[in-house]
Amino acid sequence: MAIYTFDGREDPSLLVPFTQDTDVLSAGVDALGDHEVVDAYTNLNGAVLAGLDVLDDQAALHTDKLFAGTMAVFTDGKD
Numbered sequence: 001m002a003i004y005t006f007d008g009r010e011d012p013s014l015l016v017p018f019t020q021d022t023d024v025l026s027a028g029v030d031a032l033g034d035h036e037v038v039d040a041y042t043n044l045n046g047a048v049l050a051g052l053d054v055l056d057d058q059a060a061l062h063t064d065k066l067f068a069g070t071m072a073v074f075t076d077g078k079d
Contacts, residue, residue, distance in 0.1 A: 002054070003028045006047035008039030018058065042078050 003025065004012040015035075016028035048071070055069040 001025055004047075004051065004054070005032070005035055006043060006050075007037045008041030008043050010043070010046060012047050012050050042075070044073070044075060048073060 001016075001020070002014070002018040003016040005015050006012040015031065016025055019025065051071045051073070055071060058069060059067040
């Protein structure tokens, strides 16, 4: 699992790179409380497309076995 943030900027920001370490992931979620939004506008469509690109990149790393990816998107309700 990896955690990215997004706002109105063109590209999402990586908060936690892909890992299976639940402590690292929990620390990333906790860090969201201090996250500062740079662009007040939202770019949900761009974030979803960028997320799919990230999943495609991960799938390309696993050509020797079956790859299944899932993307979960959480918003502040403005989209």
